[in-house]
Amino acid sequence: xDQGQIxxxxxxxxxxxxxxxxxEQQAVARNRAYSQLKDEALPQAAPAxxxxxxxxxxxxxxxxLLGGLLAxxxxxxxxxxxxxxxxxxxxxxxxAEARADELITSIQSIEAARDLxxxxxxxxxxxxxxxxxxxxxxxxxxxxxxxxxxxxxxxSAIERLHRRDKEQETLIQIIDFALFGLMISLCLAIAEPxxxxxxxxxxxxxxxxxxxxIVGGVAAAMLGAQLADGEIGARFAQGKWxxxxxxxxxxxxxxxxxxxxxxxxxxxxxxxxxxxxxxGGMLIEPMHHFATTHNAWLVALLAIGGLAAAATGLLEQAAxxxxxxxxxxxxxxxxxxxxxxxxxxxxxxDCQIYLFKDPKVGKRHAAIHLTPLGIxxxxxxxxxxxxxxxxxxxxxxxxxxxxxxxxxxxxxxQERRPKAG
Numbered sequence: 001x002d003q004g005q006i007x008x009x010x011x012x013x014x015x016x017x018x019x020x021x022x023x024e025q026q027a028v029a030r031n032r033a034y035s036q037l038k039d040e041a042l043p044q045a046a047p048a049x050x051x052x053x054x055x056x057x058x059x060x061x062x063x064x065l066l067g068g069l070l071a072x073x074x075x076x077x078x079x080x081x082x083x084x085x086x087x088x089x090x091x092x093x094x095x096a097e098a099r100a101d102e103l104i105t106s107i108q109s110i111e112a113a114r115d116l117x118x119x120x121x122x123x124x125x126x127x128x129x130x131x132x133x134x135x136x137x138x139x140x141x142x143x144x145x146x147x148x149x150x151x152x153x154x155x156s157a158i159e160r161l162h163r164r165d166k167e168q169e170t171l172i173q174i175i176d177f178a179l180f181g182l183m184i185s186l187c188l189a190i191a192e193p194x195x196x197x198x199x200x201x202x203x204x205x206x207x208x209x210x211x212x213x214i215v216g217g218v219a220a221a222m223l224g225a226q227l228a229d230g231e232i233g234a235r236f237a238q239g240k241w242x243x244x245x246x247x248x249x250x251x252x253x254x255x256x257x258x259x260x261x262x263x264x265x266x267x268x269x270x271x272x273x274x275x276x277x278x279x280g281g282m283l284i285e286p287m288h289h290f291a292t293t294h295n296a297w298l299v300a301l302l303a304i305g306g307l308a309a310a311a312t313g314l315l316e317q318a319a320x321x322x323x324x325x326x327x328x329x330x331x332x333x334x335x336x337x338x339x340x341x342x343x344x345x346x347x348x349x350d351c352q353i354y355l356f357k358d359p360k361v362g363k364r365h366a367a368i369h370l371t372p373l374g375i376x377x378x379x380x381x382x383x384x385x386x387x388x389x390x391x392x393x394x395x396x397x398x399x400x401x402x403x404x405x406x407x408x409x410x411x412x413x414q415e416r417r418p419k420a421g
Contacts, residue, residue: 057313064309067187068302092168100140177217185213216251242281249277276308329409343368360407
């Protein structure tokens with residue numbers, strides 16, 4: 001038998017094993033070819049115009065505004081179904097006491113007309129019975145017209161009804177604010193991963209952000225209920241909305257910090273969210289003088305989402321120590337602030353800097369290390385070499401202005417305080 005001959009059966013040709021094997025061999029050959037390229041033979045990426053959409057501040061603010069818009073639409077929808085929800089689910093009528101008082105006044109007028117002879121006894125009785133029949137489901141009417149109750153018991157029963165109504169109002173406000181937090185926090189949490197085409201991270205971050213947004217909405221609504229109570233309510237009457245939305249903003253900021261699992265980012269997000277929440281809350285009362293209730297809430301919610309995102313982004317810009325700016329490649333203009341240690345660069349979606357659709361980039365191509373002495377880049381043994389200022393490196397410290405080439409993408413390293421030399 002000829003040892004140099006390979007026998008392939010028809011079954012082998014009709015299976016995917018042959019095709020998969022050929023692809024593996026092609027990938028190996030391609031990686032070997034890339035590793036043998038000289039510096040001057042490396043393909044050069046054509047400079048691309050920086051896109052506004054790649055600006056982190058623009059992305060975050062846009063998603064914050066989207067969250068505010070969705071929050072407003074959710075409020076409009078909930079308000080539209082509120083009468084049905086209150087009557088069917090909560091068995092609550094916010095105007096029940098006022099209606100009871102009107103019906104009692106009507107009965108007193110009928111009785112006065114009867115006593116003056118304007119109505120017969122029978123006519124008055126029929127009218128009173130009709131009013132009583134229409135008020136059968138009104139608890140305030142039942143208590144206030146119960147002749148067997150003493151004044152003290154009647155007052156106690158009315159106070160219990162007031163407490164129940166307040167609890168129902170608080171529940172409605174909790175739902176309102178939970179919707180606000182859900183929509184705004186969800187949009188803020190998915191902004192960064194979606195801009196980097198990381199669908200899996202967007203789902204994970206979005207879920208965490210939505211949960212924290214709901215928690216923040218509940219906390220803000222419950223705090224608002226406390227601020228509206230008695231002496232405390234009188235003291236904080238003018239500051240109720242800024243305090244409530246500031247509380248919500250804190251949770252929005254925490255959500256963005258937890259998404260990247262970085263304590264510095266968490267504090268920046270928390271402060272930015274607080275600033276945006278307070279600023280948006282301060283707009284609610286003034287806007288009611290210039291617009292309808294729905295439009296006033298629209299402006300306030302857009303401000304909360306947009307300002308929370310913008311404040312966080314501006315604080316990040318002020319606090320960042322080192323970052324990479326993409327100068328060439330399909331995401332030219334985008335900046336990556338270096339929070340994670342290490343920060344991975346590669347073609348795998350779980351990398352913090354995700355370089356997609358580039359066959360020259362390995363799954364984990366390089367790593368950025370934050371060290372006490374500065375920031376360093378390490379080449380990992382996947383894909384072609386990593387280049388700093390045109391030279392292949394294994395591990396190299398970075399200084400302000402260094403050019404990093406990974407596949408078809410070129411970065412410029414920048415830092416807040418460039419090291420001398």
